[in-house]
Amino acid sequence: MAEETVVIETEAPVEAPAAPAPSYGGFRGRDDRGPREVDGVEKVVHINRCAKVVKGGRRFSFSALVVSGDAAGKVGWGFGKANEVSDAIKKATEASRRNRFSVNLKDSTIPHEVTGAHGGGFIMLKPATPGTGIIAGGGARAVLEAAGVKDVIGKSLGSSNHANVVKATLAALGALRPADEILRSRGKEIKERKAL
Numbered sequence: 001m002a003e004e005t006v007v008i009e010t011e012a013p014v015e016a017p018a019a020p021a022p023s024y025g026g027f028r029g030r031d032d033r034g035p036r037e038v039d040g041v042e043k044v045v046h047i048n049r050c051a052k053v054v055k056g057g058r059r060f061s062f063s064a065l066v067v068s069g070d071a072a073g074k075v076g077w078g079f080g081k082a083n084e085v086s087d088a089i090k091k092a093t094e095a096s097r098r099n100r101f102s103v104n105l106k107d108s109t110i111p112h113e114v115t116g117a118h119g120g121g122f123i124m125l126k127p128a129t130p131g132t133g134i135i136a137g138g139g140a141r142a143v144l145e146a147a148g149v150k151d152v153i154g155k156s157l158g159s160s161n162h163a164n165v166v167k168a169t170l171a172a173l174g175a176l177r178p179a180d181e182i183l184r185s186r187g188k189e190i191k192e193r194k195a196l
Helices: 085-098 138-147 162-174 179-185
Strands: 041-054 057-069 074-082 114-118 121-127 152-156
Touching (some): 041 085, 041 138, 074 138, 138 152
Antiparallel strands (some): 114 121, 121 152
């Protein structure tokens, strides 16, 4: 008996169509919740939940206070409100980037002692020797870290309201001036320091 050879033809494997990118909802139909590049430091200082009582129960909304900076002398703050936490943080972050301003620093600390006030918030900042670290708490620490200050002593002497503490700290940093600017305003010449 002759052996019969059976040839089985196989079709080329058909690739399944690529799955569409997952949609996370997004703001007004845009998918903008994906990962984004962060330049510098962004810190969420406080998230507040507000409840509105309606016929069917409670409706919650959120507000976020965010501080951002480049850790090299620029810092800003932002406030955002939305019905979702992530959207509120996003709005606040964008606002904080728009509100950035430059701060006069001296090496890793501040050039001189300064006080700042906003509303009921009052804060005092003192320069510190290298290695001290940031001795401050809450909103003040977030602002100082974002600005790039590494050694400072701070004390909040007024309200503990997060927004007022952050704004008072920013007011204090905005009042900093370098030594040569202060001498120039007094009409004095800058003398070169001689090594001992």
